[in-house]
Amino acid sequence: xxxxxxxxxxxxxxxxxxxxxxxxxxxxxxxxxxxxxxxxxxxxxxxxxxxxxxxxxxxxxxxxxxxxxxxxxxxxxxxxxxxxxxxxxxxxxxxxxxxxxxxxxxxxxxxxxxxxxxxxxxxxxxxxxxxxxxxxxxxxxxxxxxxxxxxxxxxxxxxxxxxxxxxxxxxxxxxxxxxxxxxxxxxxxxxxxxxxxxxxxxxxxxxxxxxxxxxxxxxxxxxxxxxxxxxxxxxxxxxxxxxxxxxxxxxxxxxxxxxxxxxxxxxxxxxxxxxxxxxxxxxxxxxxxxxxxxxxxxxxxxxxxxxxxxxxxxxxxxxxxxxxxxxxxxxxxxxxxxx
DNA sequence: AAGGTTCTCAACCGCCTATCA
DNA sequence: GTGATAGGCGGTTGAGAACCT
Numbered sequence: 001x002x003x004x005x006x007x008x009x010x011x012x013x014x015x016x017x018x019x020x021x022x023x024x025x026x027x028x029x030x031x032x033x034x035x036x037x038x039x040x041x042x043x044x045x046x047x048x049x050x051x052x053x054x055x056x057x058x059x060x061x062x063x064x065x066x067x068x069x070x071x072x073x074x075x076x077x078x079x080x081x082x083x084x085x086x087x088x089x090x091x092x093x094x095x096x097x098x099x100x101x102x103x104x105x106x107x108x109x110x111x112x113x114x115x116x117x118x119x120x121x122x123x124x125x126x127x128x129x130x131x132x133x134x135x136x137x138x139x140x141x142x143x144x145x146x147x148x149x150x151x152x153x154x155x156x157x158x159x160x161x162x163x164x165x166x167x168x169x170x171x172x173x174x175x176x177x178x179x180x181x182x183x184x185x186x187x188x189x190x191x192x193x194x195x196x197x198x199x200x201x202x203x204x205x206x207x208x209x210x211x212x213x214x215x216x217x218x219x220x221x222x223x224x225x226x227x228x229x230x231x232x233x234x235x236x237x238x239x240x241x242x243x244x245x246x247x248x249x250x251x252x253x254x255x256x257x258x259x260x261x262x263x264x265x266x267x268x269x270x271x272x273x274x275x276x277x278x279x280x281x282x283x284x285x286x287x288x289x290x291x292x293x294x295x296x297x298x299x300x301x302x303x304x305x306x307x308x309x310x311x312x313x314x315x316x317x318x319x320x321x322x323x324x325x326x327x328x329x330x331x332x333x334x335x336x337x338x339x
Numbered sequence: 340a341a342g343g344t345t346c347t348c349a350a351c352c353g354c355c356t357a358t359c360a
Numbered sequence: 361g362t363g364a365t366a367g368g369c370g371g372t373t374g375a376g377a378a379c380c381t
Contacts, residue, residue, distance in 0.1 A: 017349090017350075018350075053351085054351080057349085057351080058349090108349085111347095111348095112347060
């Protein structure tokens with residue numbers, strides 16, 4: 001079909017590199033108000049001299065309200081290792097099972113920490129195990145795939161970098177969805193995987209269910225992982241949904257961004273979440289502003305919180321402040337991006 | 340304290356897939 | 361059925377931070 005694509009934008013005249021707090025706030029403010037139904041058009045409409053892709057990346061990898069910050073917990077690392085064993089470098093799929101973590105973050109953590117660790121384990125365990133085989137979970141296709149994207153190809157490779165071999169073709173991609181669990185000669189053996197996988201289950205994906213990471217599933221044998229849920233304030237997604245200016249798709253987009261979220265952002269009936277949306281929004285924005293260094297004694301955009309508001313962010317429902325973003329942009333005046 | 344090296348991670352690049360006209 | 365376009369993904373890079381000598 002598509003033979004690649006033209007550059008998403010004219011590269012000339014656009015900002016590159018690190019995002020400034022101003023740009024962040026502009027992006028947040030825009031998405032807060034209108035959602036992100038169209039990334040390509042977003043920068044222009046938001047007054048950002050950025051490529052739409054860049055905006056998307058920035059939002060997904062850094063500004064999204066449901067992101068976890070900080071180091072991976074041991075549990076997360078273990079889950080990541082297991083998932084990587086199963087999926088290879090399918091970072092987005094792995095990310096889908098690690099709520100609050102982005103594919104980019106996962107990729108970085110893997111490349112900088114876990115890869116080495118697993119490689120070391122491989123070196124140690126190689127002494128004890130000398131064979132490797134692939135076991136397919138898929139019940140109907142019993143024959144192992146010779147072209148697995150994960151570590152199935154070679155026997156002489158000590159590669160813990162199974163993902164390095166993940167040059168998946170289209171067919172391989174299809175195969176991948178059937179989930180092969182490679183029995184690696186290191187770290188995790190089949191028993192461990194089989195012990196872990198089938199006994200854990202994602203919650204049903206009904207709207208009423210709680211957070212359910214979209215686990216990779218096989219039509220025949222569902223692979224379901226019981227993964228830690230991030231404590232997402234449901235109201236956060238109303239930040240996007242709320243007042244989205246009637247832009248179609250904005251709501252759906254937001255929900256898609258956090259499929260595991262407890263929030264039911266597209267509930268158009270005005271839910272409890274909607275009732276407290278403002279509180280959540282304000283709490284999050286305040287927190288973010290602090291992080292971005294926009295919350296402080298800088299007079300130009302210092303926001304004076306509601307006297308009733310605590311000086312430190314607390315639980316969302318108990319925080320009551322005015323909209324710091326609005327204040328910021330009013331006080332700072334029109335911001336010329338990139339200047 | 341200074342300089343060099345290594346590590347970390349945000350951001351970019353280019354390709355692929357999905358969707359729509 | 362075809363081509364164009366937008367979103368998404370994985371690999372790579374480079375600037376800054378951290379660490380070492």
